[in-house]
Amino acid sequence: IHMARHLITLEASGQSFPCDAGDTVLRAALRAGIAFPYECSSGGCGSCQFERVSGDLEELWPQAPGLTPRARERGRQLACQTVPRGDCTLRVRLKPDCQPSLRPTRRRATLVSRTRLTADMAEFSFRAGEPADFLPGQYALLDLPGVAGARAYSMSNLPNDEGLWQFVIKQIGAGRGGMALFEFLQPGDTIGLDAPYGMAHLRLGNDRDIVCVGGGSGISPLLSILAAAARAPELASRRLLLFYGGRTPADLCAPALLARDEALARRVECVTAISDPAYAGAWEGQRGFVHQVLQGWLESAGDASGYDYYFCGPPPMTDALQRLLMLEKRVPTAQLHFDRFV
Numbered sequence: 001i002h003m004a005r006h007l008i009t010l011e012a013s014g015q016s017f018p019c020d021a022g023d024t025v026l027r028a029a030l031r032a033g034i035a036f037p038y039e040c041s042s043g044g045c046g047s048c049q050f051e052r053v054s055g056d057l058e059e060l061w062p063q064a065p066g067l068t069p070r071a072r073e074r075g076r077q078l079a080c081q082t083v084p085r086g087d088c089t090l091r092v093r094l095k096p097d098c099q100p101s102l103r104p105t106r107r108r109a110t111l112v113s114r115t116r117l118t119a120d121m122a123e124f125s126f127r128a129g130e131p132a133d134f135l136p137g138q139y140a141l142l143d144l145p146g147v148a149g150a151r152a153y154s155m156s157n158l159p160n161d162e163g164l165w166q167f168v169i170k171q172i173g174a175g176r177g178g179m180a181l182f183e184f185l186q187p188g189d190t191i192g193l194d195a196p197y198g199m200a201h202l203r204l205g206n207d208r209d210i211v212c213v214g215g216g217s218g219i220s221p222l223l224s225i226l227a228a229a230a231r232a233p234e235l236a237s238r239r240l241l242l243f244y245g246g247r248t249p250a251d252l253c254a255p256a257l258l259a260r261d262e263a264l265a266r267r268v269e270c271v272t273a274i275s276d277p278a279y280a281g282a283w284e285g286q287r288g289f290v291h292q293v294l295q296g297w298l299e300s301a302g303d304a305s306g307y308d309y310y311f312c313g314p315p316p317m318t319d320a321l322q323r324l325l326m327l328e329k330r331v332p333t334a335q336l337h338f339d340r341f342v
């Protein structure tokens, strides 16, 4: 329907950029290299809010949780859930951190394999015609057959020239993207893959040790970050730690994923935890939620500000980690790397 190319203008700077058919305001801005604020690209976090100055805009998901009723009343909209219907002018406060170092592009990708990791998680491998350019820790927006709207998934592999994109994905419920990915999609089928997105990528250029924290499919970007860190010559003397949690031991796919990569197996110290208090089987690891296990470890680890933190998981986990690290431990925000998803 949106076949025309529209021009979006930013009020403050007068800067203009084109928006292609099917692109949201956010995707068009990032493709143009503009530092438009965002995190999730999925309507959940609210960081991409802007105000319409003029022009006709269509909201793709009017009930998106990222916008409070109050912000809505004040005329705010979510750039990741809005497409222009003509030329338009917006008011937004740009965020230098969000300036894309690699501009996202769209491509088609073919499912090569789907490997079961646990009862509800699998590793998906897709191949595209051009190199897979992204920073370890970033995510892609996948257009799946029969699913309205794109879904965000973090890459688990390293950037590569072979065009290989891998993701550890958890099947959540029967709806959403899960059915398409786990039931309908077959090797040889193609999907739309738009990438790279996200700010929670590996940062080099300091000498702090690295602490990764995650649960479930939150292991996906952490694997990529750790694989890159384990291979980076400038990080050869740094400690690489992974705190990984699940409900029961059967949910913990991280140790097996680390073991299959020699560099990861050698470099990463992995602490696993299970959260189901009723689990009565054999278990020698930690118990509790992964942020609690990290908290306990930090008690004996000295200054919490001596580490860079990367985390990925459901909102209750990221909220708890923010409280612990920012409020309690006073770790500078520049050392915390995560993207808030719904």
Ligand code: FES
Pocket: 037, 038, 039, 040, 041, 042, 043, 044, 045, 046, 047, 048, 049, 066, 078, 079, 080, 081
């Ligand atoms: Fe739009 Fe998160 S980036 S709501």
